[in-house]
Structures are given as structure tokens and as C-alpha cells.
Amino acid sequence: MSASSPSFPANSAPAAVSWQGEEKGLLQLLDQTLLPAEMRLIDCDTVEKVWEAIKMLRVRGAPAIGIAAAYGVVVSQRSRADREAAQSATKYLATSRPTAVNLFWALKRMQAILDGNQDQATLTAELLAEARAIHAEDREMCHAIGRNGADLIDNHSTLVTHCNAGGLATAEYGTALSVIFTCQDQGKQIEVFADETRPLWQGSRLTAWELQQRNIPVTVICDSMAAHVMQTRKVDAVIVGADRITARGDAANKIGTYSLAVNAKHHGIPFYVAAPSSTFDLDLVDGKDIPIEQRNASEVVAPYDTTLAPADVSVYNPAFDVTPAELITALVTEKGVVQQPTEEKVRAHLA
Amino acid sequence: MSASSPSFPANSAPAAVSWQGEEKGLLQLLDQTLLPAEMRLIDCDTVEKVWEAIKMLRVRGAPAIGIAAAYGVVVSQRSRADREAAQSATKYLATSRPTAVNLFWALKRMQAILDGNQDQATLTAELLAEARAIHAEDREMCHAIGRNGADLIDNHSTLVTHCNAGGLATAEYGTALSVIFTCQDQGKQIEVFADETRPLWQGSRLTAWELQQRNIPVTVICDSMAAHVMQTRKVDAVIVGADRITARGDAANKIGTYSLAVNAKHHGIPFYVAAPSSTFDLDLVDGKDIPIEQRNASEVVAPYDTTLAPADVSVYNPAFDVTPAELITALVTEKGVVQQPTEEKVRAHLA
Numbered sequence: 001m002s003a004s005s006p007s008f009p010a011n012s013a014p015a016a017v018s019w020q021g022e023e024k025g026l027l028q029l030l031d032q033t034l035l036p037a038e039m040r041l042i043d044c045d046t047v048e049k050v051w052e053a054i055k056m057l058r059v060r061g062a063p064a065i066g067i068a069a070a071y072g073v074v075v076s077q078r079s080r081a082d083r084e085a086a087q088s089a090t091k092y093l094a095t096s097r098p099t100a101v102n103l104f105w106a107l108k109r110m111q112a113i114l115d116g117n118q119d120q121a122t123l124t125a126e127l128l129a130e131a132r133a134i135h136a137e138d139r140e141m142c143h144a145i146g147r148n149g150a151d152l153i154d155n156h157s158t159l160v161t162h163c164n165a166g167g168l169a170t171a172e173y174g175t176a177l178s179v180i181f182t183c184q185d186q187g188k189q190i191e192v193f194a195d196e197t198r199p200l201w202q203g204s205r206l207t208a209w210e211l212q213q214r215n216i217p218v219t220v221i222c223d224s225m226a227a228h229v230m231q232t233r234k235v236d237a238v239i240v241g242a243d244r245i246t247a248r249g250d251a252a253n254k255i256g257t258y259s260l261a262v263n264a265k266h267h268g269i270p271f272y273v274a275a276p277s278s279t280f281d282l283d284l285v286d287g288k289d290i291p292i293e294q295r296n297a298s299e300v301v302a303p304y305d306t307t308l309a310p311a312d313v314s315v316y317n318p319a320f321d322v323t324p325a326e327l328i329t330a331l332v333t334e335k336g337v338v339q340q341p342t343e344e345k346v347r348a349h350l351a
Numbered sequence: 352m353s354a355s356s357p358s359f360p361a362n363s364a365p366a367a368v369s370w371q372g373e374e375k376g377l378l379q380l381l382d383q384t385l386l387p388a389e390m391r392l393i394d395c396d397t398v399e400k401v402w403e404a405i406k407m408l409r410v411r412g413a414p415a416i417g418i419a420a421a422y423g424v425v426v427s428q429r430s431r432a433d434r435e436a437a438q439s440a441t442k443y444l445a446t447s448r449p450t451a452v453n454l455f456w457a458l459k460r461m462q463a464i465l466d467g468n469q470d471q472a473t474l475t476a477e478l479l480a481e482a483r484a485i486h487a488e489d490r491e492m493c494h495a496i497g498r499n500g501a502d503l504i505d506n507h508s509t510l511v512t513h514c515n516a517g518g519l520a521t522a523e524y525g526t527a528l529s530v531i532f533t534c535q536d537q538g539k540q541i542e543v544f545a546d547e548t549r550p551l552w553q554g555s556r557l558t559a560w561e562l563q564q565r566n567i568p569v570t571v572i573c574d575s576m577a578a579h580v581m582q583t584r585k586v587d588a589v590i591v592g593a594d595r596i597t598a599r600g601d602a603a604n605k606i607g608t609y610s611l612a613v614n615a616k617h618h619g620i621p622f623y624v625a626a627p628s629s630t631f632d633l634d635l636v637d638g639k640d641i642p643i644e645q646r647n648a649s650e651v652v653a654p655y656d657t658t659l660a661p662a663d664v665s666v667y668n669p670a671f672d673v674t675p676a677e678l679i680t681a682l683v684t685e686k687g688v689v690q691q692p693t694e695e696k697v698r699a700h701l702a
Contacts, residue, residue, distance in 0.1 A: 037658040193667070196651065196659065198549060198573040204652055204660035212661050219665040222549040222651055223575035224607025228672035231609060256575025258582060259614060266613045300547065300573055301555055306655045307388040308547065309555035310563050314570040316544070321579035 013213065014041060016059060016168045017067045019132065023124045024078055027071040031058045032168055032202075036209040044068075047076045047089045054096040054103075057200060061169020062243045062279055063138050066106035069093045070131035073110040077124045086114055086127060099252055099293045099320050101244040101281045106134050139171035141276040142178045144334035149179030149239070149274050152330065152337065155188040157236040160226055160264075162195040163254035164206035165241025165274065175241040175274040177210060179332065184216060191217045193229055197254060198222075199299040199317065223256045230267040237329075238264045242275040249325030249341030250287025251275075258321040261328070270329040277333045277350055285343060287322035295319050364564065365392060367410060367519045368418045370483065374475045375429055378422040382409045383519055383553075387560040395419075398427045398440045405447040405454075408551060412520020413594045413630055414489050417457035420444045421482035424461040428475045437465055437478060450603055450644045450671050452595040452632045457485050490522035492627040493529045495685035500530030500590070500625050503681065503688065506539040508587040511577055511615075513546040514605035515557035516592025516625065526592040526625040528561060530683065535567060542568045544580055548605060549573075550650040550668065574607045581618040588680075589615045593626040600676030600692030601638025602626075609672040612679070621680040628684045628701055636694060638673035646670050 018028045020043075027044040033056065034040050042058060044050045050072035053059050059068045076089030090107050097103060113126050153159070159180065166177035173181055183190050192211055197203035204220045211218040221229060229235060238260055242251040251257075251273045264271040284290060297315035301308045309315070331338040331346070338349045369379045371394075378395040384407065385391050393409060395401045401423035404410050410419045427440030441458050448454060464477050504510070510531065517528035524532050534541050543562055548554035555571045562569040572580060580586060589611055593602040602608075602624045615622040635641060648666035652659045660666070682689040682697070689700045 036661040195575075196549070198547070198575060201659045204664070208664045209661045212664060217665070219667050220652060220660050221667050222606070223573070224546075224549060224610050225667065225669065225672075227610035227613055228606060228669060229667070231672070255573070255579060259575050259578035259610060262578055262614050262617045263610055266617065301571060304655060304657045306657075308552045309571050310387040310560045313555070313559045313563060314568070316570050316572050316576065316580070318576065318579060321576075321582070 013039065015172065016064050017071070017135070017171070019071055023128050026078065027068065027075055029053050029059045029068060030168070032060060032206060033058050035205050044072070044075060045078060047072055047092060050075055051093055051096050054093070060202070061164060062100040062102040062241070063170040063175070063276060064168070065097065065100050066102035066278065067135045067138055067171060069103050070106045070110055070134045073107070074128045074131050077127065081120055081124055083114060083123060090114065097293060098291045099243050102278050105278045109134060135171050138276065141334035142170050142173040142175060145175050145274050145276065145332055146173055146178030146182030148334070148337055149272065149332040150182040150186060152272060152332070153179060153183050153188065153190065153237060158191045158193070158234055160193045160195065160229065160235055160238045160260065161207060162203060162240050162257050162260055163197045164202040164210070166207055166210040168206050168210060169241065175276065176239045177207065179239055179274055180216060181214060184214060193219050193221050193226065193235070195223045195226055195256060195260070196220055197256060199303065202254070226260055227263040230263055230269060235267070235269050237270045237272060239272040239274060242273050242279050243320060244290050245273070245275060245280045245331065246284040246287050246290065247282045247346055248285050248343040249328060249331055249338065249346050251323050251328060252287065252290045252292070252320045253323065255318050255321050258323045261323040265327050271327060272330050272332055273328055274332040277335060280346070280350055282347070282350065287324055290322055292321070293319040364390065366523065367415050368422070368486070368522070370422055374425070374479050377429065378419065378426055380404050380410045380419060381519070383411060383557060384409050386556050395423070395426060396429060398423055398443060401426055402444055402447050405444070411553070412515060413451040413453040413592070414521040414526070414627060415519070416448065416451050417453035417629065418486045418489055418522060420454050421457045421461055421485045424458070425479045425482050428478065432471055432475055434465060434474060441465065448644060449642045450594050453629050456629045460485060486522050489627065492685040493521050493524040493526060496526050496625050496627065496683055497524055497529030497533030499685070499687055500623065500683040501533040501537060503623060503683070504530060504534050504539065504541065504588060509542045509544070509585055511544045511546065511580065511586055511589045511611065512558060513554060513591050513608050513611055514548045515553040515561070517558055517561040519557050519561060520592065526627065527590045528558065530590055530625055531567060532565060535565060544570050544572050544577065544586070546574045546577055546607060546611070547571055548607060550654065553605070577611055578614040581614055581620060586618070586620050588621045588623060590623040590625060593624050593630050594671055595641050596624070596626060596631045596682065597635040597638050597641065598631070598633045598697055599636050599694040600679060600682055600689065600697050602674050602679060603638065603641045603643070603671045604674065606669050606672050609674045612674040616678050622678060623681050623683055624674070624679050625683040628686060631697070631701055633698070633701065638675055641673055644670040
């Protein structure tokens with residue numbers, strides 16, 4: 001932690017997303033791009049700051065993005081309390097990241113409030129109440145996901161995870177990591193291999209940090225090492241989160257997830273995807289139709305101002321990939337578990 | 352290129368390994384840890400400097416390590432020209448890296464010279480002649496590998512490669528990249544996706560640089576993106592080098608190769624391993640018996656003095672993995688091609 005940062009009690013990190021105050025309050029985000037070297041909170045008192053924080057991954061993880069965006073609409077009432085400001089904030093925030101469906105889901109809920117006929121004071125109060133409801137529901141969903149997923153994991157299991165699907169990506173506990181934390185709460189001994197998750201290292205920076213805070217044994221590996229770990233050691237399951245899941249169960253998640261799923265299949269290791277039901281986009285069936293965000297080349301070839309490639313080299317930097325349902329052993333949501341997902345099972349599960 | 356480095360003509364990089372002078376000369380290595388930001392030559396005038404350069408990957412790639420080690424024995428004659436100094440240099444250099452079999456193969460050839468009854472002047476001359484022979488033979492082998500491999504690659508192919516198996520890893524042209532360079536010499540249009548190759552980025556730093564120097568279209572990707580590229584684009588083949596190959600055709604190569612092979616298999620894409628016959632270790636049959644070098648955690652979690660993980664986190668950092676013969680479509684050596692390798696075919700090929 002840097003000297004300039006506020007200090008927090010040991011093993012007590014601030015929440016990724018929190019609302020400070022009432023209707024005229026502000027959104028406080030933990031800047032995850034600086035973790036684990038530094039814990040810095042960002043006061044988002046304008047919609048532009050919320051948009052920038054989502055775009056630059058200061059707040060990330062599909063559920064946390066949805067919560068932050070919902071509060072972002074409330075923030076728009078701070079400088080100019082009227083319906084029009086909230087309307088344009090809603091549209092603007094939807095442009096921050098294209099893949100995570102929870103963003104659109106949360107903004108749709110805020111839009112439903114905006115579609116009412118309330119007076120201004122009531123509108124602002126209702127917007128804050130709705131954002132708080134989204135936040136509180138996510139907390140509940142994460143714990144339910146944890147309980148449902150923990151039933152799939154035996155005591156003394158070794159798991160592989162990718163990116164960060166933990167408390168930092170949600171209201172608390174997370175999705176994939178909620179399963180691990182719930183196993184721990186139940187007294188199960190779990191060990192974790194955390195993929196570092198290039199290009200932005202959410203695995204080594206965030207997942208390893210969350211697991212360490214809870215004293216869960218974690219070993220950081222480069223993404224390309226997971227197959228070798230599966231080949232040479234006992235790995236009992238892979239568990240990851242998701243940013244969008246189609247009606248047939250194809251799951252978009254952080255780039256590298258698909259490679260891990262192919263390797264899990266090759267080694268006969270169960271592959272679990274844990275996500276709230278708000279992650280499902282039932283308007284899409286085939287994962288090929290999920291828009292994949294392309295990000296800047298510098299994330300790959302010039303992180304932390306290093307020179308990792310010759311100048312002007314061509315770089316391909318998709319933020320996500322799609323794992324087809326055929327490679328997914330089970331989807332875990334707050335509602336339960338969908339084994340060997342198919343469109344029929346997914347639609348029935350969510351009905 | 353930094354101001355303090357010697358300047359080289361554009362598109363004309365110095366060789367990875369060269370010998371300057373005669374019997375009392377010295378070994379000059381291009382420091383590959385600094386590429387592509389800086390081209391710096393290291394004058395290795397002691398055996399310790401040669402050992403350090405191999406250990407720290409300033410010179411890397413199984414064939415280049417063998418050549419450097421052979422010259423390292425000659426360097427030992429610089430300060431103290433006697434058989435004993437050369438004997439101990441041979442033993443010492445063998446401790447630098449455990450996986451690349453070419454190191455032991457080259458040192459065995461130097462040892463055979465040392466086992467003679469020459470007078471000192473003849474011994475030193477013969478050691479230099481043997482090192483030069485190893486160097487020259489590698490050059491020839493690389494071109495022969497290129498010709499044999501190019502027969503497997505169609506015009507307008509898109510290839511994926513991992514790590515660096517190019518001129519920098521050998522006397523010139525390389526092994527896997529020699530195939531690509533030879534295709535280019537034959538007028539074939541080839542495009543390449545280069546895995547960045549964590550943790551040391553030999554793919555983005557070295558392979559992308561070598562391909563760029565020859566105007567071969569190259570796109571850098573993170574290692575975890577290769578599966579997504581195979582899923583969403585036309586990839587015609589994967590081609591990589593090797594550090595040790597067993598009698599049944601199991602191949603140790605840079606960590607991440609195995610994951611790529613599993614993904615190639617899943618997508619029905621041919622997977623080729625190109626290496627000189629000196630890479631084969633016929634004393635081993637099962638790839639599980641190849642010793643895998645474990646390297647420092649800081650390569651993974653603190654490259655370029657960054658903080659990519661919480662302090663004291665556990666890290667697993669194997670330098671290599673083993674791809675079983677079943678996943679290898681063909682082995683390419685200077686002698687020809689072994690399709691669907693088996694122990695019988697490999698032993699017949701090398702006999």
C-alpha cells in the first residue's frame with residue numbers, strides 16, 4: 001500500500017463498489033488497476049468518472065460493472081437533478097464496455113424507473129433505491145451461487161481458476177470464488193492454482209490477493225502453464241465466472257477461458273461456470289453472436305511502460321473468448337446448477 | 352537500440368553466437384534479454400561469463416546453447432591453456448541448464464577431443480575446430496530442417512508459433528522459423544501468430560522481431576489467445592522447436608507448448624515440431640522422465656520490477672513442458688520428416 005493511500009485494517013480490504021451518502025452522495029470505487037501494490041479509493045462524483053472507471057477496468061467483473069453503472073445513473077442526479085440527465089447518463093454508461101451483459105441488464109432496470117411518472121424528488125430517491133436493490137440482490141446471489149457450487153466440490157480439492165471472479169468483481173464473495181469461499185466456510189480444504197490472466201493480470205493481482213486474505217493456499221501460474229499442471233498434478237475441477245451466457249449455455253468470459261476449457265476436456269477435468277442469472281442473454285443462442293471487445297495493443301506489448309515487442313508490431317487483443325456449452329460440465333447460478341447445459345435446460349432453469 | 356550500443360545496419364542484426372579471433376579469441380553473444388529494445392553484444396572471455404549467459408537466457412534456444420557451451424570450453428583455454436582447465440569448464444558448463452539436451456550433446460563432443468592424447472597446442476586448436484564444426488553443422492542442419500518442413504506448409508498458410516525457434520536460437524535461420532523463412536525463400540506467402548510466451552516473452556520480443564526483419568506478417572498474441580484464434584480464424588498449422596525429444600517422440604519445449612498442442616488437436620490443426628537430430632535423447636523413452644527446469648518466481652510475478660501479485664505468494668514456474676508424441680503430427684529434422692512419431696519410427700529415422 002502506498003503512503004498516500006488511506007490505510008485499512010489488515011485483512012480488511014474496502015469493497016470494490018460502495019455508495020457514500022444518500023441521494024446527493026457519490027460512488028466510491030476501489031481502483032483495481034493498482035492492486036495489490038496500492039489500495040486507492042476513487043470518488044466518482046460525475047458520470048464521466050464512472051464511465052472512465054468501467055472503461056479502464058478500475059472496476060471490473062460483470063456483476064460489479066452492473067452495480068457501478070446503476071449507481072452511475074444516480075450520480076447524474078448530483079449536478080443536475082432531472083430526468084433528462086439520468087436518461088443521457090444511462091445511454092452514455094452503456095457505451096463503456098460491450099461484452100458484459102450485466103451492464104445492460106442493470107441499466108435496463110434503471111431505465112424502467114426512469115420510465116415512470118414520478119416527481120423529481122421521488123425519481124431521485126427511487127433511482128438510488130433501485131441501485132441499492134441491484135447491489136443487495138447481487139450480494140445475495142453471490143452467496144447463493146457459492147452454496148450451489150460448493151455442493152459440486154469435494155473436500156481436499158485442487159482447483160484452477162482464471163481471471164478474477166471474486167468479491168472484487170461483485171458486491172461481495174464473487175461467483176467462482178464464492179464457491180471456494182463457501183467451501184472454506186463449510187470447513188473444506190481447497191487449494192487453488194490461479195492463472196495470472198494476461199494481459200491485465202487480474203489472476204495474480206486480484207484473485208491471488210483475495211485468496212491470500214482468506215488464507216486459502218494459492219499458487220500463481222502463467223496462463224500457458226495450466227495444461228502442464230493438469231497433466232502432471234491432480235486437478236479436480238476448473239471454475240470460472242462469465243460475462244455473458246447465451247440461451248444454449250455458451251459462455252463469454254475473460255480471454256483464456258476457452259483454452260482452459262479445451263484443456264480441461266482433454267484431461268477429463270470438470271469445467272464449471274459460476275454466474276448470476278443476470279449474466280444470461282436469452283436473446284442470443286449461439287456464442288458466436290456475442291460481441292467481443294477488442295482492446296488496445298499496449299496492454300499486450302507495453303504494460304507498465306516496458307517494451308515487450310518491436311515497435312509497430314501487429315497485436316490482436318480480444319478481451320474475451322467464448323466457451324461453447326459442450327465444454328461446460330455445469331453452469332452454477334443463484335437458482336441452482338444446470339448440468340451439461342442445453343438451450344432447453346437453460347430456458348427451464350431461468351423460467 | 353540504446354545510444355550506448357554498437358550500431359548495426361538496418362535489418363542486419365548480429366548473430367546470436369559468434370567467435371572472435373583464433374585459439375585465444377573470445378565468444379561474443381547477443382544479449383537476448385535486452386531485445387528488441389536494445390542490441391548489446393557481450394564479450395565472454397571467461398567460462399563464468401559463458402555460464403552466466405546461458406543460465407540467464409542471454410543466449411537461449413537449445414541449438415544456440417550447445418554452440419555457446421562448445422565455445423565456452425575453448426574460452427577456458429584463454430586464461431590457462433591446459434587440459435584440466437578444459438575438463439573442469441566442460442563439467443561446469445553442463446550445470447547451467449538441465450533440460451536442453453543439445454548442451455550435453457555439444458559438451459560430449461568437446462569431451463571426446465579432451466579424451467585424446469594431443470599436446471597442448473594441438474588440443475587447443477582441435478577444441479576450437481570442434482566448436483566451429485558444431486557451429487557450422489548447426490547452420491547446415493537449420494537449412495535442411497527448413498527445406499524438409501517447408502514441404503509440409505502450403506502457400507497462403509497461417510501458422511501459430513510459440514517461444515523463439517529462430518536464428519536467435521541457432522547458428523542461423525532456426526528450426527521452426529527456418530521452415531517459415533524457407534517458405535518465404537520459395538515464394539510462399541505465410542502469416543504468423545506469435546505467442547508472446549510468458550514468462551520471458553521470447554515470442555513477442557524475439558520471434559516477432561525476427562519475422563518483422565524479414566517482412567513476414569506477424570501478429571503478437573498472449574499465449575491464452577491461441578485457442579480463440581484457432582476457434583475463430585483459419586489456422587493451418589502450429590510449428591514449434593524442441594529442447595529435448597525422447598525415443599518415442601515426446602517433446603520437451605518451452606512451457607505453453609503442451610497447451611498449444613492440446614488445442615491444435617481439439618481444432619484438428621496439424622502440430623509440427625522442428626529440431627535437429629542432436630535434440631533427441633534416445634536414452635529416454637517416456638517424456639515424463641525429462642527433467643524440467645524450475646525457475647525463479649520473480650520471472651512470473653515481478654518482471655521488469657513490477658508488482659504483479661501480492662508479496663510472498665506461491666508461484667510455480669516450470670521452464671518447459673512435455674508434449675506427448677500422440678499430439679505431434681510430425682517431427683521435422685535435418686534428416687527428413689517423421690509422421691505420427693513412434694519409437695520404432697524415431698529410432699529408424701536417426702539410425
